Amino acid sequence: MQDEAFALNEVELMRYQPNRYPFLLIDRVTEVVPGKYAKGYKNLTNNEWWIPIHFPGNPNMPGCLQIEAMAQMLTVALTSLDGMEGKVVHSYKHMGTFHREVRPGDRLDMESEVLSFRHGLCKGAVKGYVDGELVCELETVVIIPDIFKKLRPKGNK
Amino acid sequence: MEDVILKGLDIKEIMRYHNCGYPCLMLDFMDEVIPGKSAKGYKNFTYNEWFFPAHFENDPNVPSSILMEAMSQTLLMTFLTLPGYERIPTACLRITHIEFRRKIIPGDRLDLSAELKMFRDGIAYGKVEGSVDGQSSCSADFTIGIPSILEQNSRSEN
Numbered sequence: 001m002q003d004e005a006f007a008l009n010e011v012e013l014m015r016y017q018p019n020r021y022p023f024l025l026i027d028r029v030t031e032v033v034p035g036k037y038a039k040g041y042k043n044l045t046n047n048e049w050w051i052p053i054h055f056p057g058n059p060n061m062p063g064c065l066q067i068e069a070m071a072q073m074l075t076v077a078l079t080s081l082d083g084m085e086g087k088v089v090h091s092y093k094h095m096g097t098f099h100r101e102v103r104p105g106d107r108l109d110m111e112s113e114v115l116s117f118r119h120g121l122c123k124g125a126v127k128g129y130v131d132g133e134l135v136c137e138l139e140t141v142v143i144i145p146d147i148f149k150k151l152r153p154k155g156n157k
Numbered sequence: 158m159e160d161v162i163l164k165g166l167d168i169k170e171i172m173r174y175h176n177c178g179y180p181c182l183m184l185d186f187m188d189e190v191i192p193g194k195s196a197k198g199y200k201n202f203t204y205n206e207w208f209f210p211a212h213f214e215n216d217p218n219v220p221s222s223i224l225m226e227a228m229s230q231t232l233l234m235t236f237l238t239l240p241g242y243e244r245i246p247t248a249c250l251r252i253t254h255i256e257f258r259r260k261i262i263p264g265d266r267l268d269l270s271a272e273l274k275m276f277r278d279g280i281a282y283g284k285v286e287g288s289v290d291g292q293s294s295c296s297a298d299f300t301i302g303i304p305s306i307l308e309q310n311s312r313s314e315n
Contacts, residue, residue: 010204010217010263021210027203027264043201043264045185046168052179059168104168105185105201107266 005031008040008076016079017072018086022049025069026110029076037113038077042069046104061102063136067094070126070138074112078122078144092121093141099134106130120147163190163238166198174237175230176244180207183227184234184269192238197270200227204263219261224295225252227269228285232299235273236281242303250280251300259294267294279306 008016008029017024029040044061051059075089102108112126121143128136163170166187175182187198202219209217229249236242261267268288275282280302287295 011215022205022207024204041264042205043203043266045201045203045206046182047180047206048203049205049207057169057172105199107201 003033005033007031008080013076016076016085018088019072023068024072025065026072026076029073032076032080034077034080034082035114035117036077037111038073038080039109039111040073040076041107041109044102044104044106044108048104051104059104061108063096063098066098066102066108066128066136067096067138069108070096070110070112070128070136071140071142073110074114074122074124074126074138074140074142077112077114077124078117078142084144087144087146089142089144091140092143095139097137099136102128102130102135108135119151120144120149160191160194163192164188166190171234174234174243176246177230181226183223183230187234190234190238193236193273193276195270195272196231196234196238197268198231198234199266199268202261202263202265202267206263209263217263219265219267221255221257221295224257224261224267224287225255225297227267228271228287228295228297229299229301231269231271232273232281232283232285232301235271235283236276245303245305248302248304249299250302253298253300255295255297257295259289259292261289261294265289278310279303 013029025042026040027042029038032038050062054062071091079085079087109129110126112124115123115125123141126138171184183200184198185200190196208220212220271283271285273283282300284298
């Protein structure tokens with residue numbers, strides 16, 4: 001397992017992340033240590049698809065997409081492990097907290113941390129910042145179905 | 158007379174002056190606008206914009222036409238903020254001295270600054286510069302007309 005931190009741009013990120021336009025909600029990964037943590041950011045602009053509808057006259061980033069962006073940052077820390085490139089990750093349980101609106105023109109910095117990763121099930125915590133101010137938090141459990149389904153007890157449905 | 162200075166215009170206020178809307182509004186935030194003189198602002202670029210998947214598939218970068226649009230919209234802010242000019246339709250007449258100096262990729266922030274050199278009889282002329290991380294990345298000179306005023310003038314001449 002690699003222990004050194006490395007950075008990813010959009011093209012390199014797409015090797016590890018199966019999400020694509022218009023649902024790839026990370027622009028750059030500034031630091032990732034596979035299996036441990038990932039840091040990066042997403043730029044917000046007026047040119048995104050939710051701007052005209054959420055909400056007309058007062059655009060801000062939908063909370064579900066903030067959760068998605070944070071969960072994607074956590075999966076980068078997992079899928080950058082050896083042999084896991086581009087694996088699909090499903091969410092199992094999310095708990096999100098939102099402290100203030102995230103608006104076009106902001107840069108959403110995200111820091112994800114892997115708390116435990118065993119048997120294809122990962123517990124993690126992600127925090128989102130704008131200009132150093134905490135704006136959203138996520139406590140989450142995600143699963144990698146490829147691994148998780150193989151290990152799940154058969155009798156239990 | 159002292160100049161009016163508008164500071165910190167967010168999307169709601171930009172839309173008060175600007176005619177463009179999604180998906181062609183290429184400004185996110187104006188830091189400082191001095192009506193009739195200059196404008197400073199920025200645009201964030203994110204992979205979630207409509208031109209990145211196609212331009213180009215394996216190497217997303219900002220098309221130069223998008224940069225020209227962003228630059229001209231910054232110049233528009235210098236005179237649309239003057240009293241009586243809000244949301245007036247405009248037309249681009251000439252663009253000269255266009256230069257693109259570096260590739261801009263998703264995740265970059267384009268800082269834009271425009272200077273209005275002349276504004277008379279419905280014609281505006283100005284210079285715009287764009288930079289990324291303090292590094293100059295594009296610049297151009299724009300001549301922009303306001304069709305409703307130009308038509309009025311040509312009618313009174315005849």
